[in-house]
Structures are given as structure tokens and as C-alpha cells.
Amino acid sequence: MDFHLSDEDRQLRETVRQFVEEIVNPVWQEIDKTDRIPATVLDRARELGLFGLSIAPEYGGLGLSIVQKALVHEMLGRGPWGLASYISVHTGIGCTGINLFGSPEQKAKYLPKMASGEWLGSFGLTEPDAGSDAGNLQTRAERKGDAWVLNGRKVFITNAPYAHHVLVFARTDVGITAFLVDTDTPGYQVGQVFDTLGHQGSAICELVLEDCRIPADAIVGEEGRGFDIAKRSLSEGRTMLGSRSVGAAQKAMELAIEHGEQRRTFGKALLDHQALSFRVAQMSARTDAARGLCYRSAWMLDRGEQAIRESSTAKLFAADGLWQTVDDAVQMLGGYGYIRGEYMLERIWRDARVVRVYDGSSEVQQIVIAQRLRKGDVESRW
Template sequence: MDFRLSEDIQFLKKGVRDFVQTEVEAVAMQIEQEDKIPDRIKEMSKELGLFGLSIPEAYDGLGIGMVGKCALYEEIGATHNGYTTLIGAHTGIGTVGIVEMGTEEQKRKYLPAMARGEKIGAFALTEPGAGSHATNLKTSAVKKGDKYILNGTKHYITNATEADIFTVMAVTDPDKGAKGITSFIIEKEFPGFHVGAVERKMGLRGSHSAEIILEDCEVPVENVLGEEGQGYVNALKILANGRAGLAARNLGSCQKLLDLTATYAQERIQFDVPIFEHQAVSHMIAEMAVDVESLRSFTYRVAWMVDEGMKVIKEAAMLKLFGSEVYNRVADKAVQVHGGIGYIADYPIERFFRDARITRIYEGTSEIQKNIIAGQLKKEYS
């Protein structure tokens, strides 16, 4: 396994790091207070090509492999997670389906504008009665002439208020269960498409999640993504592909927390010595460092496997599980070492702690990842 980065990726990684540290970090508290990512930051992100990480060069993207993307996601994860999520959801589940399963016509129609950040992508699977149990979808799609008519409600859809292009799962044949689900590319301007209530969340300020309401929504037949009846399989592929990237974003946040915590422990004096000198504190920091390095190795191993075209269903689920659990452990220890300051909203530790919690839920809960892992192990040992 070779995780070395090309000179081009190293150059881009440095540019992203500088941008994150000087521009995004400078407005992190503003994002938290206003629940909005400044337009200037979005425009600068477009100029850096950050919206096109997952899109091939033929469609105006950067065409970066998974190892390279993880290197950039790691830098992006080191700042406000609302901003991280805007970029990550677009370049991950928001565009990957079209890149991997779209027809040439669909790719040429949608990807260039998405790569430039002119149009934002979102992924709509979850429903009020179908979250982890994705095969229980109620959103229906009935073919009428040269269109499908979709009816139903999606919720907790990341980027819903900003997005222009949605990958939506709906039931085309209710008698076939998982094999009766089809995926569609839906534009926000399509008749019958509405963005509903915006959810108030514990964290991820600046990243907005909302309902998607489909009322006799008209979708042209040419906007079926992949084959009819393959929507559930498509959803699993899209989610699995994004798990290395999500882990890399978690890794960036963990490294940031480790840096902040180790620095604070050297500066904070108690009993006439820096608290780093107290064994209870130093052990927590040591545990954080072990978790960070373990996550780093695992992330790039799975990313390398993806680039090699290897099957990563089990490994991607393991990584999603491990990465989210590590982020929560590291964030918890960061609060503990910082003490009262770690609990105060004027400091970033409290924000990271709240933002970490969703990583064990979205894009497949920790429990669902265990189910996937166990299912793959059962096949291996049968």
C-alpha cells in the first residue's frame, strides 16, 4: 500500500490548509452565531475547485482519487463542521451517484455546473418512516408516458436549502421490496418539488437540513439514475463510497482537537505546573493521539483500496463505525482536559463536541454499520 501523495496533491493540500486556517477559521464563530456560511467563503471554495473533488476532469472537476480526496478532506475537517458538511455532502453523496452511475448525457448535463459549485448536490433517501430501514420507503414513483410522477416526503436532507440537484430514491414497484426502488435525478425547479421545514439541530450550524416534499412531482424518464429497480443497490454504493471521505473529515476534526488540547495543556498552569505534567491529563492526551493515528492509518488504507477498485463493503462500514466513534471519544476527552473552558460556547471545543455526535447517526448509524460488518463476516465464514 502506497499512501504517498503526488506533488500536485501536496500543493493543493497546502493551498486548502492555508485557506481553511486563514479564511474559514476567521469566520467560524460567525458561522456558528448566524447559522450561515458567508458567500465569500463559498466563492473562494469554488475558486479552489473544492466543489469538484469527486468529479472527473472531463466534466470540469479535479478528478482526484480517493487517497487524494481524503488528504484534502482531512484539511477541510479541521475547521467548522458546518462548512465541512456543505462541501462533504456535495462532493460525496451529492455527486458520486451521477459520476458512477449516470449516463453520458446525464453527466454532461449536470456535472460541469456541480463541479464549479454553481449547482449544489444533495442525496434524499431518509423518510419519516424509513431511516436505517431504507427498504421501507413510502415515496412512490409511477410512470406516466415520458415522465415519472413522484409523491412522498423526505426529511433530514443535508444541503436541502442550498441544493439544485437531488439524487432521490423512490418506489417504482411496491411488490418487489428492495428491488422495487429506483433512483432519480431531480432538479429543484421540477413541478411538484418543494423544500419544507428546516430542522433545528444540536450542531452543524451553517449546514442546513430540511424536508423535501414531492407532490405529483414530474420527473422525465431520462432522469432515472441507473436502471429501474436498482435504486437500493445504488444507494448502498453511494453511501459506501463516501465513508472513507467522511472518516477523513472526522480525522481532520480529531487532529484539530488534539492540537488544541495538547497546546492548552502546556499553557494551563495548575499546582504550579502545566496540566500536561499531571498523569491523568497526559494519559487522556496520549489516548487521543493513539485514536487519531489509528484512524489516519485505517482511513488511508480503505481509500487506497477504493482507488485500487477493491471491494470495500465491510471495510468501509468498519471505517465509518470506527471514525465516528473515535471522533466522539476525542471530542469528549478534549472537553474534559479543557475543563470549564471546554464547556463554554465562546471556544471551539464545545462546538466540535456537539458536531461530533451526528457522525454516529448520519450516512448510516453505528448500529447499521455493525449489521453490515456482521453480514459480510457471516458470508466470509460460511
């Protein structure tokens, strides 16, 4: 067994770490207050190729392996999650469908401008009455002559107010189907934009589709096979969210150690109290274990395996672990940890809350894992 990362992979990780620590984290309070990501940050992200992580070099992307993407997402997790979400929804669930299942014409039209960051992609699966139970979605697509006509509502769609197009999942007579909908299409409308606890900088909103007429060739993959595209996109997305959680947990632990060395109570540093030194040891153990699970899942996906149980396990463990770690870290800050917008740990706490909810909640991950176990998928396959 070899846990060694190549020089190229280390370099990639360091480049993104530097970007986050030197360019993004110094402006986290501005992002938090304005709910916008400064153009300078987005421009630098574009220069680094972060909008084209999974897109093949022939279309202008970096063409990274899934393990490499996990490294990038881990580093993005060290910064404000509004930026991480902005980039990862575009380059992850907003891109996987076209990348893996798109026609040559769709790839040629969308991927180069997505890779450069000129066009932002979005992913429209969730509906007001179909979240965890996404297979129950009700948006309809009807074939009318040489077009498809879409009607329905989506909710909580990240990036949609800024997006050039959305991969919309809708029901046809054959089953759930994925459609590329350009956001300037008549009948496409952004509804309510939600004010969220964390994730400042990446908007989530409602989408309203009313007689939205798109060309017949806007289907991605085969008609009726859209849910397979959604599941494949989410499987990779879960691994990336696990990695992002690992990065945030690592950052929270580092901030807790820094504070624990400096702050003194009862005549000694906080970390000289054994109860608190054990707490940071637990943070480290949890974060290391989660990192290993994320790398395993990414490695299996790179080998073409589905990694359904493994990606759910990685996300479940990393998300729950992050929540415990960041809550313990905020506790170590005492009253300062409860002041809004002053200490980064408080912001990580707000950002982190949602990872146990989206892209399959922690309960949904357990449903998936239990289903796999009952099908006989019980042994580690690495």
C-alpha cells in the same frame, strides 16, 4: 509497503489545510451565530475546485482519486462541519450517482455546473420511517406517459434548501430507483428546516413530493437498481466521513495540547500531570489508527474493490474515536469547555455528535461488519 504520499498529494493537503485554517476557522463563530457560510468562503472554495473533487476534468472537475479526496476531507474536518457537509454532500453522495451511473446526457447537463459550484447537489434517501432501514423507503414513482410522477416525503436532507437538484430514491413496480429531480419542478417543496445542535451553515430539511412530474429520462442508472447506487455512494461517503472525523480529532488534540501547556493547576502545566499527558497520548494513538483505516478503505475503493467491511470499519472507528477524543479535550478545558460559542472545542463537540448517527449509525456499521464477517470476509485484504 509504502506509506509515502506523493508531492502532489502533500500539496493538495496543504492547500486545503491553509484554506481551512486561514480563511474558514477565523470566521467559525460568525458561521455558528448566523447559520450561514459567508460568500467569501464559498467563493474561495469554488476557486480551489472543492465543488468538483470527484468530477472528471473533462467536465471541469479535479478528478481526484479517492485517496486524494480522503486527504481533502481530513483537512475540511479541521474546520466547521457546516462547511464540510455543504461541500461533501454535494461533491460526495450528491455527485457519485451521476458521476458513476449517469447517462452521457445527464453528465453533460449536470457535472460542469456542479464542478464550478454553480449548481448544488443533494441526496434524498432518508424518510420519516426509513432511516437506518433505508431499504424500507415508501416514496413512490409511477410512470405516466412520458413522465414519472413522484409522491412521498424525505427527511433530514442536507443542502436541500440551496440545492439545484436532488437524487431522490423512490419505489417503482420494479424496485428502488434513483431519479434526478430539479428543485424548480412543480410538486417539489422544501418542508421543515431543522435547527440542529451543530453543523451550522448547512441546512437539513424535509422534502415533500406531491405529484412531482419529472421526465422519463430523469432515471439515473437502471430502473430497480437505485439501492445499489445508494450503497455505492454511501460506501465512499463513509470513508470520507471517517477522514473528516480524523481531521476533527487531530484538531481537537492539537487544541487540547495547546491548552494543556498553558493552563496551570497545582503549580504546573496541565500536561505535567501524568493523567492528562496519558490522555493526549491516547488521543494520538486513536487518531493515527483511524487515519490508517480510512486510507486503507480509500485505497481499496481506488482499486475498484467494494470495501464494504473496510469503509464501515473506518467510519465506526474514526467516529467513535473522535467522540472520545473531543470529549476528553473538552474535559481538559474545564468550565471553559462548557461555554457556548467561545472555544472551538465546544463547537467540535457539537458538530461531532452526529457522525455516529448519519450515513449509517455506529450500530448500522457494526451490523454491516458482522454480516460481512459471517459471509467469510474475515481477513485483511491489503
